Amino acid sequence: MDQFDTAAELQQWLHAHFPKENEHHEWKEWQSLKSNISGRKGEDLVSYVSALANMDGGCVVIGAQDKTLAPTGIRDFADYTLENVVHRVLGKTPGLPSLGLQVQELRARDTGAVVWLVHVPRHAPREPVSAHDRAWQRDGDSLVELREDRRRAILAEHLAGEDWSATVVPDATLADLDEAAIAKAREKFAEKYQRETWAAQVPQWSTEKLLDKIGLAIHGRITRAGLLLLGRRESATALLSPHPVEIIWKVAAERVAEPFHPPFLLTTTDVAQRVRNPNIKLFPRNELLAVTLPRYDTHTVLLEGLHNCLAHQDYAQAGRIVVEESIGLVRMINLGGFFDGQPDEYASGARTPERYRNERLARAMAEVGMIDKAGFGIHDMVLAQRRRFLPLPDYEGSSPARTVFNVYGQEIDENYSHWLMERTDLPIEYVLWLDRVQKKRKLDAAQVAQLRRAGLIEGRSPRLHISAKLAVALGQEVEYLDHKGLDARHYKALVLDLLALGAQRRVKINAMLLSKLPASIASEHSRKAYIKNLLQDMVREGSIENAGGSTNAALWRLRGED
Known part of the structure; x- marks a missing residue:
């Protein structure tokens, strides 16, 4: 058992190790284990074990509040213990590897709250993990039956020691190989080993010996790899059927x-x-x-x-x-x-x-x-x-x-392309992450934190942009402000100025604000959503009100005006 002095310390530790729910981490505020280890299908522990295992494995946190991870603790363990729960879960999850399934207990001394971490291993190659006679996977905040594309991917996984390309093709002969390709293979092989004492002998080797040395044949018998690299089109197509080589x-x-x-x-x-x-x-x-x-x-x-x-x-x-x-x-x-x-x-x-x-x-x-x-x-x-x-x-x-x-x-x-080129002192990992920023692609929290500590980016995910320090250094002050945008108070002031001239429809407010919003709000849909939220915020503040209907029928005016 791992002990923490306070529940707050335990909560902080949980946040550091399991920052959000996803296909690898699941949080469950179960105070009783009686019907939650193996109970309602799609909602109990064994179902979540199946879902995590059918991806890359992960961890189920039991006894912590959803969203906050505050340790509420398990109060009713029924007849489950650290010693027997693993075996009982294995009995309900056919296909789950026994090695790697572990349950870790955490306790806060001040409150006595007990949290269990159920560490789930990845499925074995080509073997989906089931619970309640079906295999599961995560879909948003719930579980669904394993989708067919994921099932196919699992069933097609590579087995240790398996090598499709190493299989000998019994009917293949040297006549099925392209002479120009054999000559090129001989040339490239000799070029690679030109410093070896035997390199001068390569041109005199028989084709069988050459293929054995390269690895395209086994004791003179041609492999699938040999047909892929050196095979004549007609021969390779016929001999490797039904596998298309194209x-x-x-x-x-x-x-x-x-x-x-x-x-x-x-x-x-x-x-x-x-x-x-x-x-x-x-x-x-x-x-x-x-x-x-x-x-x-x-x-x-x-x-x-x-x-x-x-x-x-x-x-x-x-x-x-x-x-x-x-x-x-x-x-x-x-x-x-x-x-x-x-x-x-x-x-x-x-x-x-x-x-x-x-x-x-x-x-x-x-x-x-x-x-x-x-x-x-x-x-x-x-x-x-x-x-x-x-x-x-x-x-x-x-x-x-x-x-x-x-x-x-x-x-x-x-700007990003030039900046990445000129900053040759940056670690390659930073270059890769910043390249994702320019492509408007997501970074994980740890990557964002490192770039932010280095002063390279600003903004909130997913609307990250180049930092002010670098913008000034590269003469990109205008681009920087365009991405960062103005404070919401500025846009509210513009709305108040417009409504001071009289009540206005939403289309007029959109026309005034859409072009002024920051470049980091890229799509028109996102910009209109921002304006909608801005107006609702102003209603809550009591500065404006809707004197009309909903959506297009709305008529916005300063509050208290007739």
């Missing part, structure tokens, strides 16, 4: 699409070259002349990103890799969630992949120079985009079922 490039706005097939050692270059890549002009603050450069970095970014899709595609799901091109953006999509960690962990180059979904394919691609297995690929792509003054690549839109890699070919916010 990359689709498309421009949806123009209804244009083109398929690409093995040998991917050669044809991924064709895909990258198919992406439209005109020169663009950028204007750095510290240079007098414009910088002209291709919209995309074909080798470091496009090819690296495409090769990552190829290496991490979940081929067992029988889907295609998709390359979608739109104005200033290329999206690359492969089946299967991001494998082994999170993208931001690789951005600094500090993390090394511990495993690959297709280990044999990844190893072979590294041997012929298609990918980097040391974990520097994402880091290099981030640095390449930063050097080009463009938004950083990201994985927005990804899910447990698919990975989406976004490459930007035009500026989003000129």
Whole structure:
């Protein structure tokens, strides 16, 4: 048992560790455990254990007030104890791993309030966790039956030691491989090992020996990886059926699409070259002349990103890799969630992949120079985009079922792009977070806190903006004030001045205020909602009143005027 001197200290500790309810944390103000451990389906502990386990695991806090996390305490434990509750929950949640399910007891000495933390492990690969004969997941503040897309994602998860690409294809022969692709593989392999004493012998090796050395064959028997990288189109398509081996490039706005097939050692270059890549002009603050450069970095970014899709595609799901091109953006999509960690962990180059979904394919691609297995690929792509003054690549839109890699070919916010370029002293993590700010994407509380402590941002989530200190340093005072906006009292004063001229309809008030609201309130819907709240606040203050009907029929006037 963990003891705290006061309930306030316990509450503070709970807030620090479980700041909000989400798919990882759940708060329950249960004072009695009698019918709450296993009781009404969708509302009891075992249901929440199922929901948390079917994502990435988490924790249920029992005995704390919703929202505030004030320790109200468990008063009636019925016949549940720390010793027996784990076994009883396991008995009601088929599929839940027994290792990792723990119950921790916290107590406040001054009030005697007891809080339980139920630590829930992640589900085992390909095994949803059930309670009351159904699997659950969180939906807002309640639980629903596990959705089909999440169920499919769980059932398609990778098993340790499983490697689709390593399977030998019994009917495949050397005649099914492309000669130009074999020659390119020999060239790239020899180039990688040019300093080895045996490098001069590589041109004389038999094709069987070469494929074994690269990892595309096992004792001369061709693997699925071999057909992907070196296979002739017709042979690879037939021998790998029903798994489609195809990359689709498309421009949806123009209804244009083109398929690409093995040998991917050669044809991924064709895909990258198919992406439209005109020169663009950028204007750095510290240079007098414009910088002209291709919209995309074909080798470091496009090819690296495409090769990552190829290496991490979940081929067992029988889907295609998709390359979608739109104005200033290329999206690359492969089946299967991001494998082994999170993208931001690789951005600094500090993390090394511990495993690959297709280990044999990844190893072979590294041997012929298609990918980097040391974990520097994402880091290099981030640095390449930063050097080009463009938004950083990201994985927005990804899910447990698919990975989406976004490459930007035009500026989003000129000021942010220039600022990220010029502040080379910032840690790469700060650069990544600030890039999310310019894209109007959410940061978690810890990231916001660090940027705020560093004086880099201001505003409240999700309306973050560049800080005043940096705005002045970069000559962005006007942009800063535009984002920050004026005090609400200013807008109220404008309303009072307008109503002093006579009663007004909402459309007149909107016309006066909409263009004056800060840029951080982006959409027209949000701006109108702000004005609505402003008027309601003024009604509560007693300065104005509605002399008409509701919504469009409202007629606003100064209070007490006839």
